[in-house]
Amino acid sequence: MSFPHKHILGIEHLSREDIELILDTAESFKEVNRRDIKKVPTLRGKTVINLFYEASTRTRTSFEIAGKRMSADTINISASASSVVKGETLEDTARNIEAMNPDIIVMRHSASGAPHYLAQRLTGCSIINAGDGAHEHPSQALLDLFTIREHKGRIEGLTVAIVGDIAHSRVVRSNIYALNKMGAKVRVAGPGTMIPPGIERLGVEVFHDIEEAIRGVDVVMMLRIQLERQGNTLLPTLREYSRFFGLNTENIKLAREDAIVMHPGPMNRGVEISSYVADGLQNVILEQVENGVAVRMALLYLLAGGEEKL
Amino acid sequence: MKILIKGGRVLDPAHGIDDTFDVLIEEGRISAIEKELKASGAEVIDAAGRIVTPGLIDLHVHLRDPGYEYKEDIVSGTRSAAAGGFTSVACMPNSNPFNDNKAVTLYIRNKAREEGFANVFPVASATKCSKGDTLAEMGDLKAAGCIGFSDDGRPVASGEVMRRAMEYARGFGMPILSHAEDLSIVGDGVMNDGFVATELGLKGIPWVAETAAIGRDVMLAEYTGARLHVCHISTRQSLDIIREARKRGVRVTCEVTPHHFTLTEEAVRTYDTNTKMNPPLRTADDVAAMREGLADGTIDAIATDHAPHHLDEKNVEYNIAMNGIVGLETSLPLTLRLVDDGVLSLGEAIARLTCGPARALGIPRGTLEVGAAADVTVIDPELKWVLEADKLASKSRNTPFEGWRMKGAATHTILGGRVVYQREM
Numbered sequence: 001m002s003f004p005h006k007h008i009l010g011i012e013h014l015s016r017e018d019i020e021l022i023l024d025t026a027e028s029f030k031e032v033n034r035r036d037i038k039k040v041p042t043l044r045g046k047t048v049i050n051l052f053y054e055a056s057t058r059t060r061t062s063f064e065i066a067g068k069r070m071s072a073d074t075i076n077i078s079a080s081a082s083s084v085v086k087g088e089t090l091e092d093t094a095r096n097i098e099a100m101n102p103d104i105i106v107m108r109h110s111a112s113g114a115p116h117y118l119a120q121r122l123t124g125c126s127i128i129n130a131g132d133g134a135h136e137h138p139s140q141a142l143l144d145l146f147t148i149r150e151h152k153g154r155i156e157g158l159t160v161a162i163v164g165d166i167a168h169s170r171v172v173r174s175n176i177y178a179l180n181k182m183g184a185k186v187r188v189a190g191p192g193t194m195i196p197p198g199i200e201r202l203g204v205e206v207f208h209d210i211e212e213a214i215r216g217v218d219v220v221m222m223l224r225i226q227l228e229r230q231g232n233t234l235l236p237t238l239r240e241y242s243r244f245f246g247l248n249t250e251n252i253k254l255a256r257e258d259a260i261v262m263h264p265g266p267m268n269r270g271v272e273i274s275s276y277v278a279d280g281l282q283n284v285i286l287e288q289v290e291n292g293v294a295v296r297m298a299l300l301y302l303l304a305g306g307e308e309k310l
Numbered sequence: 311m312k313i314l315i316k317g318g319r320v321l322d323p324a325h326g327i328d329d330t331f332d333v334l335i336e337e338g339r340i341s342a343i344e345k346e347l348k349a350s351g352a353e354v355i356d357a358a359g360r361i362v363t364p365g366l367i368d369l370h371v372h373l374r375d376p377g378y379e380y381k382e383d384i385v386s387g388t389r390s391a392a393a394g395g396f397t398s399v400a401c402m403p404n405s406n407p408f409n410d411n412k413a414v415t416l417y418i419r420n421k422a423r424e425e426g427f428a429n430v431f432p433v434a435s436a437t438k439c440s441k442g443d444t445l446a447e448m449g450d451l452k453a454a455g456c457i458g459f460s461d462d463g464r465p466v467a468s469g470e471v472m473r474r475a476m477e478y479a480r481g482f483g484m485p486i487l488s489h490a491e492d493l494s495i496v497g498d499g500v501m502n503d504g505f506v507a508t509e510l511g512l513k514g515i516p517w518v519a520e521t522a523a524i525g526r527d528v529m530l531a532e533y534t535g536a537r538l539h540v541c542h543i544s545t546r547q548s549l550d551i552i553r554e555a556r557k558r559g560v561r562v563t564c565e566v567t568p569h570h571f572t573l574t575e576e577a578v579r580t581y582d583t584n585t586k587m588n589p590p591l592r593t594a595d596d597v598a599a600m601r602e603g604l605a606d607g608t609i610d611a612i613a614t615d616h617a618p619h620h621l622d623e624k625n626v627e628y629n630i631a632m633n634g635i636v637g638l639e640t641s642l643p644l645t646l647r648l649v650d651d652g653v654l655s656l657g658e659a660i661a662r663l664t665c666g667p668a669r670a671l672g673i674p675r676g677t678l679e680v681g682a683a684a685d686v687t688v689i690d691p692e693l694k695w696v697l698e699a700d701k702l703a704s705k706s707r708n709t710p711f712e713g714w715r716m717k718g719a720a721t722h723t724i725l726g727g728r729v730v731y732q733r734e735m
Binding site: 012089090091109111112113114116117132133134135136167170173196197198199201202 | 507512627
């Protein structure tokens, strides 16, 4: 089965079959990552460029390792977003990179829609969205699905609560699309200032209380709260946030006993998640990171049209 | 020089005229409107099957001159106006320098008169440099030819300053134009706040940012007795506030842009920066409300907010792209769509482009009276054409209507008895 997309711009445009193909492909790559010699020749001769306009450790490293373990040449570029008046435009930067004939550009940008803008203008290479503004972060949602499926054996029929700054999170949007397509029920919870208008139309149930939101769920997904939000008009204090929306050893008992706890990182220990929970038995946070490499290998493989055997 | 417009359907909503007449223009003025006129030596325009209207008026354009001539200038902007059937435009003061003093006003008027293709009625800043603290010299600006005052695009934040601006303008018999926006609510929003913004991950501008400001300004107008013209309204709630205020006798008029009665926020889904403007494109219900407001007469005028921007200012990420689109050459066909859609009669549509705007700002144009300046537009309402941005007369290309199939266009635009635009057929 071949993959019908040139770019991965978001989960919104993927079908359930696409998602399943990615997850199944990732499964075979996960084994490679645990070998003694963690390298296969699958993408030899392919060039992958990580073009990051926003700081990122986890995602960039994960894509870089994914590329290298498949023998692609991976190059990292840290760029600063230009303004209209100074600096090179996004299009010029991308065209210059394209002129060097890469196969895939993995891109992160603070502007929602930036990878879509490039996809309309570049002709040669594929683009993977590694996070655009508050819009989508497809590879994160895919690694989350992969991790859930590994633990629960399925995604269909599960209930997942996502707690935190729903309004400003790209992880949320991609996960809502992904989980709904796979047949899970999605709840979101956060302070009133962090619930964006119309979110329920994406197929979620909205809560303003973590206890109600996580009651009886199979998966609790906590979001990073950006510390700079404290003290502006969105949030009075982190103390209060932690009290009403933080996950701790008490309220986690409301979720199913076998519920798993996820976090896309980086965590603020003691703010959205207590260390006891973050390091507790139910957490799968580092598995998410491990699975991220396998999922990103699958994305690179499917986009590069790799037909070679592992 | 004489021009005889033969056999057209003459539509002069100000006088309730809608009949087939010949129109004779002599010495820059309309000299006769009668059946079967004859005039030896006159240039004849065959207007059979066409409509003949007062020259169209656009209350809200940005000519970018002085200061931003790379986007547009008075010559190209008025050429664009003429191509769209407009003979009069009111230009906003946010040039560089701002039009907050007599020297800039006179520069604009002189350049328009000597090199332009339309009457240009400048709107001056209400406060110095549109900074919102000190009143501009409104008396001097009026004497220089300005027709109203507005800090367009940089709305007056202080209620006290707006109150004083209204009181002061009222003393000179002048209107205040309000680009109504509470910037503290707008924040760094880039599109209408709501479901589509949530999906796209773009920061939203809630409708209350507009209505909160309109509410304040309408009440200040009620309190001060000043004349208020609310620019480019875009939400149902804005319309409701204005409709209610009028019932109480508040002297408030308003305008809507063609894009706000044509497009919804759904257009933003492509991240096409030509869908980014201020106020932003709103919901389908707001579009319906704009149409209702036009039909019931609450909305006096259709105005384009013609906002030319260079390609480089639009060919960027959505959140940093400039706000606004060009509008002068698409306003007429988009307005005529309202006739096809059964929203307005042809006469009402023309009224919103002629006498409606003229009355709102007291512009001495907008009718076809014998003896009046011969500003006349001949329109082929059935002409089918496709919008190609590359062919616009404006210097800029920023339109969301690229490739749209249009119906209706000006075939001749006559300014003071001179044909300033003739469509190649």
